Amino acid sequence: MDTFDHGQFIGQTLYSSDDEKVGKIGQVYLDDDTDQPEFLTVNTGLFGMNESFVPAARADVTGDGVRVPFTKDQIKDAPNVDVDGGHLDQSEERRLYEHYGMTYSERASDSGLPEEGTGLAGTTGTTAGTAAGTTGYDHSAGHDTSGPDTDHAMTRSEERLDVGTTSQEAGRARLRKYVTTEQETVTVPVKKERAVLETEPLTGENRDEALSGPDISEEEHEVVLREERPVVDKTAEPVERVRLGTETVTDEETVTEEVRKEHIEAEGDVDDRR
Template identity: 85%
Template sequence: MNTNDHGRFIGQTLYSSDNEKIGKIGQVFLDDDTDRPEFLTVNTGLFGMNESFVPAADANVTGDGVRVPFTKDQVKDAPNVDVDSGHLDQSEERRLYEHYGMTYSERSSDSGFADGDTGLATGTTGTAGTAGTADTTTGTFTGEGHDTSGPNTDDAMTRSEERLDVGTTSQEAGRARLRKYVTTEQETVTVPVKKERAVLETEPVTGENRDDALSGPAISEEEHEVVLTEERAVVGKTAEPVERVKLGTETVTDEETVTEEVRKEHIEAEGDVDDRRGTR
């Protein structure tokens, strides 16, 4: 991949070190001093909406695309870089190289794809540079005292595990409504009532009632009447409060089982190593 033909790689498929398809190559960034390819960009994420930067050093051009000595997760998790100006500054280059476990220096170099059919780079990297060389047999970047899979640390690895952080959140589960309606029932009540009736009585003429008895004609015809009264039942209705009903809530506790996948790192040694770790 030289200065004149680097454009033909735009749109080709980029593959990871384990032959997993990463995405399509979108742009080729050249070294300011050498005009050699220094970084490739690849479209990743949902519908290819993200653009990740990948060092062009150690890229291997094959018949079906371009392969780089990095995993798909390394490429997808690469730092986001603002390239609105179309140029990478040294701080952005440093972040990218450190992410891919490559030592950064500010001297320029002739990094990029090598000329010829293999497309394997020399292992140095544009203006950023590297302190090591490419291993042409494994496609990985090595150097003295250098962590091959991440930033330089000490002589020990840290093993990490994911753990589930389980909590609760409130959400609407349903609604309850209090509604009042009217029904009609028959009710029977017995009420005592009074009524008058005529009573015919006789009494003898005595000295006390003699004047009343002789006040009229001696012989005559006449009529006398009495008004009779009676009570009847009268029904009225009066609304009165009976009880109060209100709608409230109470909390009950139940159990819910949550199942989720967690990732755990495992560290194994290769070669003649006496493994003195405890069993985990």
């Protein structure tokens, strides 16, 4: 710590071998004998509540963070170790090195940062018996494992349907006039003449007319009978006007669409007070 500013790595983003963001570096554990970085801790899991140990020997510092030759799953699945008084004993160190497929020996480690501060380098798999941890950042603050530091809360978002209307042509209507033929029956009063046989007595007024002919003879007399017959004529006349117009009616239609919603769940020993 008196040679290198190891605190500059606290809070930087740790990237895995497949260039995935693992989380923020929380602490740097130094070898007690060489005072060189031995392990880094990275905050993983939901809200960064889990802390995983990663060997510092193969770490490489770049402009956007620190990269290690281990996969993200390998780092997240690292064994949980007991830190007694800020130190790791040799059995815990051995477990960690074996998990990452690195050899372990009990001689002093020469891993660590070069004086120029361009990267974490050193002999692979050599550690001292114990390592002391430096002070990490404040775990009471919120830390986003995939990006910058945040506060204690996480924002949940969801998609909302914004439904409106648009006018478009739905069809066309037209007026068409055509002719049909129907039977129509009308009752018409008609007058007809018919012959009526009447008798009248001889009177002084009609006596001369009655005796003007022979006394005995054969005679015929006829009258013309007339009658009315229906006469049909057709006249076209306008009866009404028909106009094509439009009116607006309001219906209801149901719109169904998929929306995405974010959900937040907690991992670990958390009292859910929502």
